[in-house]
Amino acid sequence: MYRILVYIGAALLLLGAFAFGVSLWEGPTAWHTDVRTFWGIPISLFVLWIGLAHAGTLISAIFLALGYPLGRRTSMVAELSTLCSLAVAALFPLVHLGIIENFYMVVPFLDARGNFSNLRSPLVWDFCCISVYGLVSLLFFATHLFSEKFPDLKKLIRPMAWLLFPLVLWVHTIVSLDFAVTFVPQWRGAFFPLYFIAGAIYSGLALVIILLTAEHCRVRVLEKLMLGLSWFMAFFWLWEFLLKGSFSFEVVFLGAVVPQLMWLRVIRENAFGRLLVAFSVLVSLGLERYILVTPSEYNAAEYFSWTDLGLVSFSLGLFTTLFFVFRAKFSSLLEGEDVVMGEIVLQQDESDKESEKVSLPEKNDFSILRLPLLLGVLVTLLYVVWAISVENTNLAPLSVVNVVPLCLPLLVLVASFTLCARPLWGISGKRVKVVCAVLAGILGCLAGAFWAGGSSDVPSGAVSVQEIDSTKTAEFIWSSRCAGCHGQDGKFNEKFVREFYPLPQKLTPVRLDTLGEDSLVKVILDGRVNMNPYRGRVSEDEARGLVRYMRHLAGEGE
Amino acid sequence: MDRREFIKACSVVALMQVLWGCRRLPDLSGAKVPEIAEFEREVRLALSRAKGAFDLVQVPMPGPLEVHGASPVNRFGMAIDLDACDGCGKCILACMQENNIPLSSKGERDAGRFMHWIEMHGGAPAMCFHCGNAPCEKVCPTGAASHTPDGLSTMMYKRCTGSRFCGANCPVGARKFNYVDSVKEGLARKFNPEVPLRSKGVMEKCSLCLQRLQDHKHAQMATRPGVEWRGSGLKTACSEACPKNAIIFGNWLDQDSPLVQEAKHRNLYVPREIANLDPSVVYMRGRR
Ligand code: SF4
Ligand code: SF4
Numbered sequence: 048m049y050r051i052l053v054y055i056g057a058a059l060l061l062l063g064a065f066a067f068g069v070s071l072w073e074g075p076t077a078w079h080t081d082v083r084t085f086w087g088i089p090i091s092l093f094v095l096w097i098g099l100a101h102a103g104t105l106i107s108a109i110f111l112a113l114g115y116p117l118g119r120r121t122s123m124v125a126e127l128s129t130l131c132s133l134a135v136a137a138l139f140p141l142v143h144l145g146i147i148e149n150f151y152m153v154v155p156f157l158d159a160r161g162n163f164s165n166l167r168s169p170l171v172w173d174f175c176c177i178s179v180y181g182l183v184s185l186l187f188f189a190t191h192l193f194s195e196k197f198p199d200l201k202k203l204i205r206p207m208a209w210l211l212f213p214l215v216l217w218v219h220t221i222v223s224l225d226f227a228v229t230f231v232p233q234w235r236g237a238f239f240p241l242y243f244i245a246g247a248i249y250s251g252l253a254l255v256i257i258l259l260t261a262e263h264c265r266v267r268v269l270e271k272l273m274l275g276l277s278w279f280m281a282f283f284w285l286w287e288f289l290l291k292g293s294f295s296f297e298v299v300f301l302g303a304v305v306p307q308l309m310w311l312r313v314i315r316e317n318a319f320g321r322l323l324v325a326f327s328v329l330v331s332l333g334l335e336r337y338i339l340v341t342p343s344e345y346n347a348a349e350y351f352s353w354t355d356l357g358l359v360s361f362s363l364g365l366f367t368t369l370f371f372v373f374r375a376k377f378s379s380l381l382e383g384e385d386v387v388m389g390e391i392v393l394q395q396d397e398s399d400k401e402s403e404k405v406s407l408p409e410k411n412d413f414s415i416l417r418l419p420l421l422l423g424v425l426v427t428l429l430y431v432v433w434a435i436s437v438e439n440t441n442l443a444p445l446s447v448v449n450v451v452p453l454c455l456p457l458l459v460l461v462a463s464f465t466l467c468a469r470p471l472w473g474i475s476g477k478r479v480k481v482v483c484a485v486l487a488g489i490l491g492c493l494a495g496a497f498w499a500g501g502s503s504d505v506p507s508g509a510v511s512v513q514e515i516d517s518t519k520t521a522e523f524i525w526s527s528r529c530a531g532c533h534g535q536d537g538k539f540n541e542k543f544v545r546e547f548y549p550l551p552q553k554l555t556p557v558r559l560d561t562l563g564e565d566s567l568v569k570v571i572l573d574g575r576v577n578m579n580p581y582r583g584r585v586s587e588d589e590a591r592g593l594v595r596y597m598r599h600l601a602g603e604g605e
Numbered sequence: 606m607d608r609r610e611f612i613k614a615c616s617v618v619a620l621m622q623v624l625w626g627c628r629r630l631p632d633l634s635g636a637k638v639p640e641i642a643e644f645e646r647e648v649r650l651a652l653s654r655a656k657g658a659f660d661l662v663q664v665p666m667p668g669p670l671e672v673h674g675a676s677p678v679n680r681f682g683m684a685i686d687l688d689a690c691d692g693c694g695k696c697i698l699a700c701m702q703e704n705n706i707p708l709s710s711k712g713e714r715d716a717g718r719f720m721h722w723i724e725m726h727g728g729a730p731a732m733c734f735h736c737g738n739a740p741c742e743k744v745c746p747t748g749a750a751s752h753t754p755d756g757l758s759t760m761m762y763k764r765c766t767g768s769r770f771c772g773a774n775c776p777v778g779a780r781k782f783n784y785v786d787s788v789k790e791g792l793a794r795k796f797n798p799e800v801p802l803r804s805k806g807v808m809e810k811c812s813l814c815l816q817r818l819q820d821h822k823h824a825q826m827a828t829r830p831g832v833e834w835r836g837s838g839l840k841t842a843c844s845e846a847c848p849k850n851a852i853i854f855g856n857w858l859d860q861d862s863p864l865v866q867e868a869k870h871r872n873l874y875v876p877r878e879i880a881n882l883d884p885s886v887v888y889m890r891g892r893r
Contacts, residue, residue: 074784076784085772085773143768146767152749152766162764164746170770225770231774524827528827583830586826
């Protein structure tokens with residue numbers, strides 16, 4: 048069964064891989080954009096998949112945190128789907144960029160030149176939130192996965208769930224802010240965070256229902272929840288319509304009308320019926336995201352090019368392949384003993400609640416959260432103070448509000464790693480340890496490279512017609528300031544200079560190189576022997592320009 | 606790790622490298638350079654496809670920038686005289702030549718996009734309005750779009766990752782994205798050696814002829830040190846090119862600037878979308 052699904056996934060992946068390659072190669076012209084639409088399909092897919100990821104966390108972490116645990120398999124499936132969707136989602140913003148290798152500039156950390164990313168931008172918040180979300184989800188998944196073998200880990204699960212719970216809501220709020228803070232009329236609305244969260248959970252539930260059907264089991268709570276959310280979404284769509292007059296028949300029909308079929312017993316009790324409804328919800332939400340991201344007057348979905356479809360297929364294929372490969376790999380760890388494969392387990396939620404309740408930690412077990420939380424708060428505070436006070440190249444200083452979106456993710460990151468690091472390190476084998484050490488080393492190197500910053504040379508290829516030339520300015524300053532003594536061509540104004548003793552040295556390229564640019568700049572600014580100091584009359588940059596001009600003159604003389 | 610796993614790992618690395626290699630800049634020696642006539646032709650084409658007129662609202666005269674760190678003596682801007690402008694499009698061409706703006710490829714033109722920093726909106730030229738409270742700069746993740754103390758909304762091309770968030774957030778659509786590699790495609794010509802050509806994947810827009818301002822400032826510092834620089838006597842390329850003198854450049858904070866002298870007696874308008882973003886470029890109509 049899983050093998051077939053992996054093959055289907057791989058086929059979709061291969062079909063889409065070509066489109067993916069073309070998108071990398073061509074950049075943003077590969078997919079449909081127009082005069083007003085700068086973004087297109089990758090961002091729609093990003094929003095869709097990040098939403099799908101959230102439902103996984105919601106189902107396992109939030110239910111667990113609220114003391115409503117589902118069957119082990121249900122939650123593991125949900126968590127695995129979170130991780131796979133996140134991997135898919137993370138690819139698309141990268142593809143979307145005009146210059147992919149510059150993506151690191153979004154990291155909110157200073158480099159040696161005083162460049163600091165713009166913490167006012169929702170994109171920076173987004174980047175941080177999602178990376179943290181990915182890491183913490185991975186940690187949660189690992190803890191949960193191995194807790195069967197190592198009962199020590201059991202007591203970590205609920206505190207971790209409590210850390211993840213607010214993070215999910217936070218992350219999707221931030222994703223919605225990408226749209227809601229802008230000036231695009233179609234994207235405005237204070238209800239966007241709620242709308243996005245509801246949409247995310249709704250589509251994510253549909254995905255988990257599909258995945259559970261593949262496991263031959265069903266969880267009724269999730270179906271009820273999905274049905275409930277369909278009303279929520281219908282309400283939001285109505286609101287959008289009343290507010291902005293935008294309305295899409297397909298979205299509302301597939302997303303709000305079709306799910307009502309769940310009221311019918313024949314549909315509900317039939318695996319295919321459930322699949323039909325779930326798929327219809329996914330299609331509806333996918334379409335809705337696309338329409339939202341392309342704020343054009345026309346229905347942009349009609350302009351789908353083959354690359355757009357290819358990217359959709361790529362994302363589906365990647366998810367399916369990743370999910371079922373890991374599913375097969377971990378299958379012994381994923382399934383509890385109580386679940387018999389191949390049977391429809393009815394009312395699973397009820398029976399499983401009993402079995403899991405026993406293993407739930409007592410209330411006072413949360414005390415292990417104290418130290419990590421404290422550390423998290425401290426680190427966050429330090430970061431906020433630092434980020435606000437740091438000198439950077441932006442004109443207006445940051446205010447606290449700009450940094451707030453980063454606070455929770457930072458706190459959760461620090462807290463969850465402090466919480467889990469020791470127990471997980473204890474149980475991990477030698478190989479994992481080596482890999483971790485190597486990863487840490489690589490991370491250190493990357494941080495160093497980040498601090499050094501990328502090259503600021505204009506790529507020579509892009510300036511093929513003529514070199515950039517600021518010599519004009521330098522020449523100007525030279526003639527007005529330096530030529531009096533040094534001569535227009537740098538070879539001294541003989542008549543004038545003879546009055547000085549000792550005679551100044553000739554400017555040869557060799558001599559200029561031995562003196563070095565910096566010390567020559569100093570000489571210009573502070574003077575030496577008979578040379579007057581020019582500080583205040585030329586700026587440091589201009590002095591540097593003059594030194595370069597001297598080299599230019601000296602080179603010409605040869 | 607056994608042999609198979611090793612080979613697998615190697616092929617993954619190789620695949621990643623191939624994908625990465627796709628993004629490398631191609632070798633450009635021998636790229637074609639377009640004729641000036643082609644630029645003129647494209648301007649005519651753009652004029653024939655003018656966009657809809659803005660909904661204008663009246664605003665008071667721009668004052669000092671309300672940003673921390675802004676200069677108290679300089680705020681550069683322009684006023685476009687709608688009574689004088691006849692929409693001839695000479696400013697568009699002048700701007701292209703001053704700033705090395707590339708031609709658009711056929712695909713781009715079909716999608717309705719030009720790289721021109723000035724576009725006609727219902728017969729009135731519109732460039733970036735250099736909003737004092739610019740929404741495009743707020744959303745730029747890397748800080749590539751930022752403000753200078755003297756009121757210019759600028760772009761650091763090397764710092765741009767091409768996320769196009771700023772483009773989506775400019776209410777008047779003043780930002781232009783380099784969707785194609787114009788040098789490689791033979792669409793760019795370096796008229797002005799002081800302005801770099803932009804590579805594929807970065808955003809650009811009207812810079813208020815930043816290079817002219819810089820040169821002017823340096824020249825004054827060299828020739829008349831100690832005199833405060835207020836940009837007097839300077840003109841941008843578009844204002845220089847206008848035969849009707851309909852585009853007036855100047856310093857909003859300098860009472861002697863031709864801009865203030867003229868704008869004092871006129872009604873000032875800006876597009877409704879950016880009316881409360883404190884734009885530095887305005888339209889003038891009617892006398893007061
Ligand atoms: S007109 Fe557009 S591009 Fe120019 S400053 Fe305002 S928002 Fe930015
Ligand atoms: S001010 Fe300069 S850059 Fe801006 S539109 Fe005019 S010519 Fe172009």
